[in-house]
Amino acid sequence: MKAEIITIGDEILIGQIIDTNSGWIAKQLLRFEVDIVQMTSIPDTEEAISKTLKDASSRADLILITGGLGPTKDDVTKKTAAKYFETTLVRDENVLRHVTNIFESRKLQMLDINLQQADVLANCEVLFNDYGTAPGMLVNQGEKRFIFMPGVPFEMKFLMEKHVLPLLATQDPDLFICHETILVGGIGESYLAEKIKDIESELPPSIKLAYLPTLAFIRLRLSGKSRNKSDIMLQVALFKKKLIHRLQQYVVADYDTGIESHLIKELTHRGSTLTTAESCTGGSLAASITSVAGSSAVFLGGTIPYSNKLKHQLLNVNEETLAQYGAVSEQTAVEMASGSKAAFSSDYAIATTGIAGPGGGTAEKPVGTIWVAVAGKKEIITKKFQFDNDRLINIERTRMNALLLLWQLLLKEKEQEAQ
Amino acid sequence: MKAEIITIGDEILIGQIIDTNSGWIAKQLLRFEVDIVQMTSIPDTEEAISKTLKDASSRADLILITGGLGPTKDDVTKKTAAKYFETTLVRDENVLRHVTNIFESRKLQMLDINLQQADVLANCEVLFNDYGTAPGMLVNQGEKRFIFMPGVPFEMKFLMEKHVLPLLATQDPDLFICHETILVGGIGESYLAEKIKDIESELPPSIKLAYLPTLAFIRLRLSGKSRNKSDIMLQVALFKKKLIHRLQQYVVADYDTGIESHLIKELTHRGSTLTTAESCTGGSLAASITSVAGSSAVFLGGTIPYSNKLKHQLLNVNEETLAQYGAVSEQTAVEMASGSKAAFSSDYAIATTGIAGPGGGTAEKPVGTIWVAVAGKKEIITKKFQFDNDRLINIERTRMNALLLLWQLLLKEKEQEAQ
Incomplete structure (x- = not known):
């Protein structure tokens, strides 16, 4: 399955905040047979949102969207999505009760714009947000699935864990993807590449090797992709063993860790x-x-x-x-x-x-x-x-x-x- | 002028690293009359790179690309760009000397793949990278300008500061964009919105107000855009004053700061x-x-x-x-x-x-x-x-x-x- 992640918000495009949501989502999707083909950050405008939803659905089956669901005027995601899916926004009674409860339990006065937090796409499945007032929304359009989530990281994370990942866990297997990572330290990137170049050139097309350098360490990641799960896991494990044997004293850890x-x-x-x-x-x-x-x-x-x-x-x-x-x-x-x-x-x-x-x-x-x-x-x-x-x-x-x-x-x- | 930022690297799409380059670049471009219309992260594949270069150049005049210029096999940006611009890669003597010097001064042995660091697009202007071995490249295609930079943050930052920003500083003014930011603390987002909703609804179409919340603070950002510089600056300043007067004790700072x-x-x-x-x-x-x-x-x-x-x-x-x-x-x-x-x-x-x-x-x-x-x-x-x-x-x-x-x-x- 192919997926794309769209983050909506002017604050990202002017560099006032760094989009950490996409990386977190990507990391979660690794566990499933999902291949992320693109991440896109766009401004809070109807034009950009509509165009990007369209483009993403031409490349991917699953489109995960975060941001722009807040109560303030600069958030236009919901009304743009309503136009895009040719539907309307309706007030959801359950969400309204949830939002009202949140305000009552915090002894806060409920404002008009908070009521609008309970408005959802008429054709969506509401994904309850226990941690905040903006609910997530799931929309199926033909074979494509769109999931809208708030941009606040811990609310998004809750929705992913509670609603989205369980959905993915039950999907039909298509292609099997596996990753193995080795953490290497005390050697520069080109020396490392030179040291293992013969192993690298032996890799079959179904296995990719990536160098992920930080300021003092390099993560070497083998990614295998195949319809034959046991075969690809075996092959990836074999190449991992070869790399570890070759790199010996530079290997800090033989698993994906900091x-x-x-x-x-x-x-x-x-x-x-x-x-x-x-x-x-x-x-x-x-x-x-x-x-x-x-x-x-x-x-x-x-x-x-x-x-x-x-x-x-x-x-x-x-x-x-x-x-x-x-x-x-x-x-x-x-x-x-x-x-x-x-x-x-x-x-x-x-x-x-x-x-x-x-x-x-x-x-x-x-x-x-x-x-x-x-x-x-x-x-x-x-x-x-x-x-x-x-x-x-x-x-x-x-x-x-x-x-x-x-x-x-x-x-x-x-x-x-x-x- | 419209710009797009493209970051290339599988490691971003599987969430192994967070793309912080785009945010940093965006922040720098704020000083100029440049409007970022999209940020895109894509994998290290020829298909994705070619398609994204094409799409970006249909929306923007300036396309900034980072990543995939390293010496290792998973980096395909340069050869894909050569195909895209219908040109070849040539070994640049100055870059080669620079790379050789780096290795000599560090008393390191020069490897074959390091020589390839000196290969650049035949039709490009080389942007010297004092901090690393991968040079930046500037390619003009019709009215569009493409700038390729390495993905290592401090190398990219050096190239931006030394080569790219000075170029932007000399461009013809098109549209004037200005931002003013107020840092607010101790009040929730919807309360804040309620408190200033009348001021917000007075805003002319040329001025946008954004709420940028973190876990305890909110930055309120006014963005004005106009061909009349002095007029828009005056108007933005006026609305900033109104907001500060209204929010009083919640205002932590009246300028863009952490x-x-x-x-x-x-x-x-x-x-x-x-x-x-x-x-x-x-x-x-x-x-x-x-x-x-x-x-x-x-x-x-x-x-x-x-x-x-x-x-x-x-x-x-x-x-x-x-x-x-x-x-x-x-x-x-x-x-x-x-x-x-x-x-x-x-x-x-x-x-x-x-x-x-x-x-x-x-x-x-x-x-x-x-x-x-x-x-x-x-x-x-x-x-x-x-x-x-x-x-x-x-x-x-x-x-x-x-x-x-x-x-x-x-x-x-x-x-x-x-x-």
């Missing part, structure tokens, strides 16, 4: 604990670790000693070290990591210090100079980075490389233990 | 300092504050006392308080905020504690129970939230509401000082 989840899983498995001491990453390292459910089993906590005073106060970094080598130095990074490990009794500690920019650089230590230290069971490893001028990229690169460094230390310890 | 930047600006202006103490937000609050350049003038640092032991050790939260009321309680939140303010000598401190989920809930304190406390010059204000089951949404909602609470305390103090 580095944060993988590290939490590894540390949980070992019964080890972790703390962080972040200067230049400003909390983003800890935030990415704690975004993983269950991280509290491993992560005791962290500090963000932005000022030198706090580096000393929180982590016992020597004032002479700061005076002699500066806050951005290997010595300070080492003392931050060992100080964090000692003060909070963790098994591992990651420390970051650097000049994220755009200000604060000097001739000796230009913007983008970063030190990362990771303290482990027996030793502390460090690495210096020289990045560029973009503050957010420098922070993100440091964060990812700090996680890579922790993984490399864990690997080293594992190898030493095995000897 | 709450983090605005708070940093306010605190810098007052010469005040800030610390954070984050349990349930796990560092994301500090990360969002420190993502703002110049935040170190205000932000001394923060702590992430995930365990109870660290709440006591870092912030001096009373062990009896933790035992009697629990880590997720108003009392603990208050002691975290006052402890952070006292221990690190800051003027303000924000504390968050809660059960982000999905685990850890009890009958008395279900998942989504959150306490936020903000310590100010004279008093500590607190607020309890009862959110739902989604960990990441709970973290993000808490983060935004914590910033809103700090803003509300600053406003209260300002009013008290004025009396």
Whole structure:
């Protein structure tokens, strides 16, 4: 089955918000035999909405639309859809009761425009929205299925999980699609490609290999597509095995995961604990670790000693070290990591210090100079980075490389233990 | 001028990465008289690329394409573009020298596929990529202009800033577009709409009003479009003034800004300092504050006392308080905020504690129970939230509401000082 995702909203087209709905929906559809052929973002205009609905239905069987269902005047999706499907809007009594209940339970006054939230396409199946006032709508037109959802991410997610995915689960199988992913770290994209080029050229047409690089890791994704499920699964598994065998020490994980989840899983498995001491990453390292459910089993906590005073106060970094080598130095990074490990009794500690920019650089230590230290069971490893001028990229690169460094230390310890 | 943005890459369509390039590009184009009519994400296939280039050029004058220029086999953009423009790929000597230099300076071995990075469309103007090996390409076809850029965000950004935006700056003015934005907090979308509905209905057809809600704030954006620049600017300014006058205490900022930047600006202006103490937000609050350049003038640092032991050790939260009321309680939140303010000598401190989920809930304190406390010059204000089951949404909602609470305390103090 082919699907398209349409996101409606001027705010996307002027870059005021990033469309994260499409990516989330796409990820869910992976589980089903659905192939997404296009994602389109368009403005809140009748013309764009009608044209895009038409184009999408010429390419896909399932059209998922988010946005433009709000109570305010700039939201025109519903009335445009009514015209497109040559139908009218009718007030749905059940939705009206639901909307009224929401307002009553929150002790809020009901406004006229809130009543309009209960208006739905006359020919649709209403998809109840337990989390908000705008209901979803499902419209079948010939062989094509259109599903309208609100653009608010958690309302959309609820509707997808409650109503849309169960529908897809029961559809007739058409083509079988399977994906296998390997997380690779510590090697550049072209080196990786060179290393596996003979395996890549052996791939049959039914299997595609994609390189998905981030700032410090690359996900290698094998995608197989066939009407013969067991055969394609076997072939994809075989090529995955070949890649893992070839890449050995660069393979961080042999399944589709983020580095944060993988590290939490590894540390949980070992019964080890972790703390962080972040200067230049400003909390983003800890935030990415704690975004993983269950991280509290491993992560005791962290500090963000932005000022030198706090580096000393929180982590016992020597004032002479700061005076002699500066806050951005290997010595300070080492003392931050060992100080964090000692003060909070963790098994591992990651420390970051650097000049994220755009200000604060000097001739000796230009913007983008970063030190990362990771303290482990027996030793502390460090690495210096020289990045560029973009503050957010420098922070993100440091964060990812700090996680890579922790993984490399864990690997080293594992190898030493095995000897 | 009308523009479209096309992002190419299977990884987007299966939701493995979120397309942030389109939003960034859109934001830059706002400064020019460019109207983005569509954003499209398509897979790495010749068919999709050719069809989308054709469709986009039927709607827009400027087509910006990112992705698929990498050295690996899954990247087919260049050869598809050569077919589309009925031209060939030629090896560019300057680009080749640049690529070779990059490899030499990094002391890396040059691979065959890296040589192909220097292949460009024969009829294009090469846009040099100082930050990477894949050059950008500009192709003029009749009245239409196509610009191909790599998908790696910081390479694309460099090419946009160095080559593309300067081109746009020199184009003939066609239609003048202006935007004015107000950041509003502490009021729901439908209440806001009700409060300003008479102003909204007075708007002329040349001015559009959009509501851009996040989890705790709404940006109200007025967009004017006219051939008469001074007239439309005046009218937009007039309606902005009306909205600000009507919304008074809900107006956080009268310009297009994020709450983090605005708070940093306010605190810098007052010469005040800030610390954070984050349990349930796990560092994301500090990360969002420190993502703002110049935040170190205000932000001394923060702590992430995930365990109870660290709440006591870092912030001096009373062990009896933790035992009697629990880590997720108003009392603990208050002691975290006052402890952070006292221990690190800051003027303000924000504390968050809660059960982000999905685990850890009890009958008395279900998942989504959150306490936020903000310590100010004279008093500590607190607020309890009862959110739902989604960990990441709970973290993000808490983060935004914590910033809103700090803003509300600053406003209260300002009013008290004025009396």
